[in-house]
Amino acid sequence: MDSWSRKRAGVARAVEGVVKRRKHIVLVGLDGSGKTTVLTRLKYRCYVATTPTIGFNHEKVWGGGYRWSCWDVGGGERLRPLWSSYTRATDGIVFVVDSASMGDMMEEARVELARVLKKSRASSVQLGMPSPPLLVLANSR
Template sequence: MGLLFSKFSSYLFPNIECRTLMLGLDGAGKTTILYKLKLNETVNTIPTIGFNVETVTFHKLTLTVWDVGGQERIRPLWKYYFPNTTTLVFVVDSSDIERFSDAKEELFSLLGEPELANAQLLVFANKQDMPNAKNPAELTEILDLGSIKNREWFICGTNAHTGQGLYEGLMWVKKQMKA
């Protein structure tokens, strides 16, 4: 009986699959976020030269997350990861005030890419625990997110080390994938 209910339940409430591309400037915390989501641990990371890919499962949402390095010399390679992306996660270091304009420029360049036209946008305003970190409302203004009219987007404050805000972002992704 339990097996029958389990199969019926998975038919009614199927697992949602999502190809997720996680981008942002170097040092924003992309890899730390990826492994916090995957392992629920804070891992020591080194700058990503190339990419990391992991499958993350959260409440019947399965994300294949591509975490691509954010160094300036690697950014031209981002385009090779665009095909079939359903969710673009853009990670911003909320405390790196000097690089906000670079982050905004890269984000809007990504939003102009035809292969990402149908991707929803999740912005992680990371490092909320740092001194001088801008909160999500301030970053919405700084990054001009309000001007984005051609796609669904959401911003949430995060701390990759504690996990604060990460699951809020995933819940938004799940809700959007069901819509």
């Protein structure tokens, strides 16, 4: 098994652990963190060149014998207020971080992750649902 296959299998196992039998998953993170790359690798099982996401990507992905709906929401500063719309009543959140980022970007990612969790928990309480599980995925180039 080559390096890419091992990484893809590891990502698939990690996401499947969060997903369990759930269907609605959201990938969020700062711009350039690798959300679209993760999504396309899960979908097509190979590397696909991607472009920056302006808006969102949606794919149905097979994992663990189940089909789940995955939303990849752009991480640009103007798009971040929209994250709460996608994370409301979701079954799982995958927060993707570029592990090669320097201090300022990691701090910005920490602040945005805290904001996502706070809004997600608040909407879960309003809807009488449990808070969705969170997977923080450290992506490397």
